[in-house]
Amino acid sequence: MDTYICKVCGYVSFGSAPEKCPVCGAPKQAFNLTADAIHKPADPSNLAEGDRKHIPVIEIRKQCGIVGSGCIDAIVKIGSIIHVMESKHYIMYIDAYLDNNFIARYHMTPSVNPILSLHLKASAGKLLVLENCNIHGRWMSEAVI
Ligand SMILES: [Fe+2]
Structure with a gap:
């Protein structure tokens, strides 16, 4: 499964990037697809x-x-x-x-x-x-x- 990491707080989202980071509130654009997270x-x-x-x-x-x-x-x-x-x-x-x-x-x-x-x-x-x-x-x- 793809993992997307919030570059502000390090939160990992599985499958897709969320509209808003549930930990720090950063927008979707703050997430990077990272294969080896x-x-x-x-x-x-x-x-x-x-x-x-x-x-x-x-x-x-x-x-x-x-x-x-x-x-x-x-x-x-x-x-x-x-x-x-x-x-x-x-x-x-x-x-x-x-x-x-x-x-x-x-x-x-x-x-x-x-x-x-x-x-x-x-x-x-x-x-x-x-x-x-x-x-x-x-x-x-x-x-x-
Ligand atoms: Fe360690």
Whole structure:
């Protein structure tokens, strides 16, 4: 699927460029078609250490511990080997999409661990999570709710 990147905020749109960026409000003209926007592991069946430090790990919890029924939790961890959060190397943000529609951006600084807890109103669908490392770029993964 084609990926279009907002040159203002880095938001990635899948399939086509939106009329307006849902993160920063930039117009469609601010989006560039970018073929290699998201890193993919060289060998998905044998992940390198760099892959394991960046590919988001998604855990779906059918029962929310805070809101209760009607809320499904998705715990997102970057990655299976936790990524460092240091001033020169850190995860800048995590973006979440439900069925390819943007639902949230979580901005981070080195003061937090690279973990996000999403409380979803949806009871079904495909959750896509994309993270952006300030040095190693964008990585993503998906999970079925
Ligand atoms: Fe990194």
